Amino acid sequence: MLGRFRLEEPEKLAEASELLGRYGESAKIYAGGTELLLAMKEGLVRYERLINVKKLGLNQIGSENGALKIGALCTHRELENSPLLQQRLPAFANLEHHVANVRVRQAGTLGGNLCFAEPHADPGTLLIALEAKMIAARGESTRAISAEAFFVDAFETSLAADELLTEIHVPAPDSERKCAYLKFGYLERPSVGVGIALSLRDGGVSDVRIAVGCAGPAPRRVPEAEALLSGKSKDEATRNLGQAGAIAGRASEAISDLHGAQDYKEHIVGVLLKRAFQSAVS
Amino acid sequence: MALAARRQDRQTIPVSFTLNGRQQEIDVEPHELLLDVVRDRLGLTGAKRSCDVEVCGACTLLVDGRPVSACTTLAFEVRGRSVLTIEGLAENGKLHPLQEAFIEHGGFQCGFCTPGMILAAKALLDENPDPSEAELKHFMHGNLCRCTGYKKIIESIMAAAKKMRA
Numbered sequence: 001m002l003g004r005f006r007l008e009e010p011e012k013l014a015e016a017s018e019l020l021g022r023y024g025e026s027a028k029i030y031a032g033g034t035e036l037l038l039a040m041k042e043g044l045v046r047y048e049r050l051i052n053v054k055k056l057g058l059n060q061i062g063s064e065n066g067a068l069k070i071g072a073l074c075t076h077r078e079l080e081n082s083p084l085l086q087q088r089l090p091a092f093a094n095l096e097h098h099v100a101n102v103r104v105r106q107a108g109t110l111g112g113n114l115c116f117a118e119p120h121a122d123p124g125t126l127l128i129a130l131e132a133k134m135i136a137a138r139g140e141s142t143r144a145i146s147a148e149a150f151f152v153d154a155f156e157t158s159l160a161a162d163e164l165l166t167e168i169h170v171p172a173p174d175s176e177r178k179c180a181y182l183k184f185g186y187l188e189r190p191s192v193g194v195g196i197a198l199s200l201r202d203g204g205v206s207d208v209r210i211a212v213g214c215a216g217p218a219p220r221r222v223p224e225a226e227a228l229l230s231g232k233s234k235d236e237a238t239r240n241l242g243q244a245g246a247i248a249g250r251a252s253e254a255i256s257d258l259h260g261a262q263d264y265k266e267h268i269v270g271v272l273l274k275r276a277f278q279s280a281v282s
Numbered sequence: 283m284a285l286a287a288r289r290q291d292r293q294t295i296p297v298s299f300t301l302n303g304r305q306q307e308i309d310v311e312p313h314e315l316l317l318d319v320v321r322d323r324l325g326l327t328g329a330k331r332s333c334d335v336e337v338c339g340a341c342t343l344l345v346d347g348r349p350v351s352a353c354t355t356l357a358f359e360v361r362g363r364s365v366l367t368i369e370g371l372a373e374n375g376k377l378h379p380l381q382e383a384f385i386e387h388g389g390f391q392c393g394f395c396t397p398g399m400i401l402a403a404k405a406l407l408d409e410n411p412d413p414s415e416a417e418l419k420h421f422m423h424g425n426l427c428r429c430t431g432y433k434k435i436i437e438s439i440m441a442a443a444k445k446m447r448a
Contacts, residue, residue: 001313001315001318002313002314002315003313004292004311004312004313005312005313006293006312007293007295007312007358033354033355033356034336034354037354037356038335038336038354041334041335041354050312077348097420100336100424101336101337101339101423101424102349102402102405102421102423102424103336103339103342103349103350103351103424104336104351104424106348106349106350107350107351107354107355188335188337
């Protein structure tokens with residue numbers, strides 16, 4: 001059973017911001033509820049008010065100058081089935097296809113997933129590798145937060161208390177840009193996730209972006225591992241994968257828990273990085 | 283007096299929806315869960331509370347033809363929508379091909395997961411009438427069964443799909 005709360009249903013973004021500002025910590029944004037309602041059911045959090053943001057029309061998927069603009073209220077189901085995403089960002093559409101189960105995908109939103117910042121989640125990791133930007137609105141003003149800077153800690157993002165995530169922007173991928181996301185897990189949520197993006201040009205690898213997630217409290221970019229692969233020939237980068245994997249494993253801030261021991265997770269990071277790289281360059 | 287006044291304070295949301303093809307009008311409080319409303323207020327106990335964390339699928343209902351975890355859906359969210367429970371699947375006593383297939387192919391033992399299993403399968407086949415086994419398994423991934431080992435469930439769904447395509 002859930003504790004009683006009042007439901008607010010703003011129809012304009014400004015209204016939602018105003019409600020957030022007015023009620024502060026006693027109110028919470030409610031979209032699909034697939035994470036929030038679980039936490040409320042378990043008594044981990046209590047709110048006097050839930051602010052239903054599904055009437056704000058933030059579920060469009062579009063393209064502007066090649067860049068993809070994804071509404072924060074898009075459900076995982078809408079994303080996995082989006083022809084635009086399947087064509088332009090198949091790795092991300094595939095990631096969404098494998099989130100949780102079909103019922104969670106039906107209700108859960110990308111924005112909710114990112115803002116709840118549950119460590120064992122997929123989208124944030126790949127969005128970091130894709131150099132995505134999170135668009136946060138407060139009243140009339142908006143700001144862009146890089147995906148890299150968005151995830152602060154487990155269940156903590158860099159959004160201010162009265163800010164709403166409205167859109168996720170993914171820069172225009174060119175034809176030479178390859179990306180891949182691989183995850184591993186045998187419990188209900190993923191235990192380890194690795195995302196990679198790189199440019200492949202004349203047998204050389206450049207502009208590599210690597211992100212690791214699920215193993216530690218928040219998804220992290222790993223510039224040290226990227227440096228071992230960027231600006232190298234494909235063969236040299238391949239030879240460096242073991243070392244890059246070890247660095248990425250340590251950077252994941254893996255913790256020993258039900259999902260596995262720290263060293264096990266670090267090892268799996270290395271395995272996934274190797275496979276993700278090979279998938280991206282093939 | 284004070285109690286009545288407090289009750290007046292409680293927010294209720296009118297929910298107009300179709301349930302198994304029939305129009306319903308109920309008032310719900312924001313915090314009421316769909317599973318509780320369907321089971322306790324509407325007396326339809328086919329959907330089960332099992333894991334309560336959207337993992338097992340025993341509470342699966344179809345809302346606008348799509349599977350949801352009723353245990354983690356706020357009841358007011360079905361306003362203006364159509365809800366299908368297992369009780370609404372047979373029409374005038376005639377079983378749905380999925381129900382017939384589950385019987386014919388032994389797709390259930392204790393039957394606890396079965397309402398959710400059949401509704402999820404219906405959503406799958408309505409969307410994809412000719413799924414590959416891989417597609418079927420992916421869609422049904424979130425419906426757990428502790429009895430059958432899944433083989434007969436897959437056979438039942440595939441058999442129903444074949445019958446429904448004919």
